[in-house]
Amino acid sequence: MTPTRSAVRLCDGRELIYFDEAPGSGRSGHPDTRELPPPPPASQLRHDPLTDEWIAIAAHRNTRTFLPPSDACPLCPTTERFASEIPAPSYDVVVFENQFPSFSDRIVPDELTQVTDMVPVRPGHGRCEVVCFTSDHDSAFGSLPPTRVRTVIDALADRTAELSALPEVAQVFPFENRGVEIGVTLHHPHGQIYAYPTVTPKTAAYLRAAKRHFEKTGRNLYADVLAAEQEAKVRVVASNEHWTAYVPAAARWPFEVHLAPHRQVPDLPALTDAERDAFGPLYLDLLRRFDGLFGKPMPYISAWHQAVTGEGRELGYLHLQLFSIRRAADKLKFLAGSESAMGAFVNDIVPEAAAQRLRDI
Ligand SMILES: [Zn+2]
Numbered sequence: 001m002t003p004t005r006s007a008v009r010l011c012d013g014r015e016l017i018y019f020d021e022a023p024g025s026g027r028s029g030h031p032d033t034r035e036l037p038p039p040p041p042a043s044q045l046r047h048d049p050l051t052d053e054w055i056a057i058a059a060h061r062n063t064r065t066f067l068p069p070s071d072a073c074p075l076c077p078t079t080e081r082f083a084s085e086i087p088a089p090s091y092d093v094v095v096f097e098n099q100f101p102s103f104s105d106r107i108v109p110d111e112l113t114q115v116t117d118m119v120p121v122r123p124g125h126g127r128c129e130v131v132c133f134t135s136d137h138d139s140a141f142g143s144l145p146p147t148r149v150r151t152v153i154d155a156l157a158d159r160t161a162e163l164s165a166l167p168e169v170a171q172v173f174p175f176e177n178r179g180v181e182i183g184v185t186l187h188h189p190h191g192q193i194y195a196y197p198t199v200t201p202k203t204a205a206y207l208r209a210a211k212r213h214f215e216k217t218g219r220n221l222y223a224d225v226l227a228a229e230q231e232a233k234v235r236v237v238a239s240n241e242h243w244t245a246y247v248p249a250a251a252r253w254p255f256e257v258h259l260a261p262h263r264q265v266p267d268l269p270a271l272t273d274a275e276r277d278a279f280g281p282l283y284l285d286l287l288r289r290f291d292g293l294f295g296k297p298m299p300y301i302s303a304w305h306q307a308v309t310g311e312g313r314e315l316g317y318l319h320l321q322l323f324s325i326r327r328a329a330d331k332l333k334f335l336a337g338s339e340s341a342m343g344a345f346v347n348d349i350v351p352e353a354a355a356q357r358l359r360d361i
Contacts, residue, residue, distance in 0.1 A: 003093070003151050005158065010085070012036040016096035018088065019155040021147065030078070030087040039097075042104040043124030045197065046115060054198045056124050058102045074099075075132050075188035086132065092148070093155045094132045095193070101128035103197060105166060125168040127195040129159060137188050140297070141176060142287035144189075149280030156193070156304070157268040157276075163195040164267070164309045171196045171203060171308045172267070179299025181325060181332055191302075199308050207308070210315040222317030226260050235355040238285055242278040245286055247355040252345040254327035255293065255354055257286055260319035266307030267318055286322060292361035294329040 003019040006028040010016055018027040043058035070076075074085045086094055097104075103126030115121055133141055133152055144152075156174045163172045176191035177184050199207070206221075213221040226244065229235055235247040237257055245259045259282065261275055271279075290298040301323055307316020325333045327348055338344045 003154050008032075008087070010034075010036070010087075010096065012038055012099075014039060014097035014099070016086070016094065017155075017158075018091055019093040019095070019151055019158070021092045021151055027088040027091060030089070032083070032087045034083045036099075039099065039101070039104065043102055044113065045122045045124050047120045047122075049118050051201075053201045054122075056102050058100075058124065070137055070187070073137055073186065073188050075130070075186055075190055076137050077135050085130075086135075091132070091135050093134075093151050095129050095155055095159055098128040098130050098192070102126075103128050103195065105168060105195075122197070124197065126197045127163055127166070127169070127193075129163075129193040129195075131155060131159075131174070131191040131193060133189045133191065139189050141178070141189055141191075141302075142284060142291060144284070146277075146280035146284065149283060150276055152191075153268060153271070153276050153279060157271065159193050160267050160306060161269040163193070166195065168197050169195040169309055170199050172306055173200070174268075174304045174306075176300075176302040178302070179297065181299035182301060199310075199312075203305070203308060206305075207312040207315055211312065214315060220264055220315065220317055222260070222319065223264050226262075226317075234352050237289065237355055237358045238282060240278050240282050242275045243282050245282060247351045247358070249351055251323075251347055251349075251351040251354065253323035253325065254333055254347065254349045255290065255298070255358070256321070256323035256351075257358070258319050258321055259283060259286065260317070265318050266313060266316045268304065268306065270318070283320070286358075289358045289361040290322070290324060293357065294326060296329075298324050298326055299332075300324045 003021055004023045005017060005019055007015060007017045008028050011032040011034050020027060043056045045054045045056055047054055072082055076084050077090050078084050078087050085096060103124045105125055105127045133144060134148065160172045163169050173194045174191060210221040229246040230244055235249060237245045237247060239245060243259055243261055245257050247256060248258055261271065265271055290300060303321045305319050305321060307313045327333045338346055
């Protein structure tokens with residue numbers, strides 16, 4: 001069932017949207033009683049002429065909340081003792097604009113600092129949102145029931161559709177960082193959505209490859225990769241009627257899985273009811289396998305790759321990329337010289353062996 005959606009404004013004008021599983025929950029009747037300063041100005045984008053990439057410079061993010069105690073969690077519902085970001089006393093799934101955004105759609109800097117003739121600058125237009133998966137501070141995505149995963153997917157689809165329609169938005173990216181090892185600054189189970197004003201470097205590289213492949217074969221690159229993995233089977237971890245999870249043959253990370261729908265769709269809004277329902281059980285199974293690898297919660301990044309909103313949209317193929325930096329019980333993979341300076345990954349774990357270990361759990 002589609003969740004009930006109610007949108008309100010926080011005291012500083014930011015938008016907050018409740019996605020409730022039971023109709024008539026009435027969350028919008030709770031005003032935000034805090035006094036907050038206006039949101040900081042939009043970041044600045046600078047173009048790196050050497051790599052042809054845009055870099056966001058967002059100095060204000062240095063002041064963001066860092067690992068607060070649980071009774072001062074900004075993502076828990078508001079209580080009598082603490083007014084959080086969420087004014088209601090409870091919620092199912094809630095989305096709101098980030099107080100410390102990397103990109104913002106409401107504020108235009110009066111003037112952009114010019115750098116040099118070689119480095120064009122532009123305002124960091126776009127939007128950054130926070131997605132709370134549950135009001136339970138001590139839970140985790142992997143502990144949610146499938147019905148809640150469905151509500152999260154519906155919320156992400158809603159946000160993708162709305163943010164994609166903004167004229168300044170080139171790409172919408174929902175993701176979750178889990179674990180302090182990844183750099184999480186709030187323990188409460190949550191994800192984020194970045195609506196970028198530019199196509200990201202990773203997506204730009206995919207589009208170049210997908211365009212070449214289409215011109216040569218007339219087919220979608222990702223669809224062909226998925227079909228080849230389904231046929232090879234050796235790297236497939238799990239699957240159901242609508243989705244297949246596999247370790248990419250050239251995985252960059254020690255443990256990395258792609259979860260892709262069998263039907264080519266550009267983004268989350270294009271998924272059918274049946275596809276949305278089938279996602280949760282398989283994804284929860286994957287997270288269980290991840291946590292089972294070393295018998296403790298696995299730090300991970302879970303990243304939705306969606307089609308761009310402009311040129312090249314038809315080349316997109318929705319998929320989720322789930323990966324961890326943990327390569328052994330007490331070892332993390334750090335992006336050191338080769339990866340950080342050259343963008344050249346060296347993976348210590350053979351993808352076929354990673355798939356086998358994940359299947360065996
Ligand atoms: Zn919390």
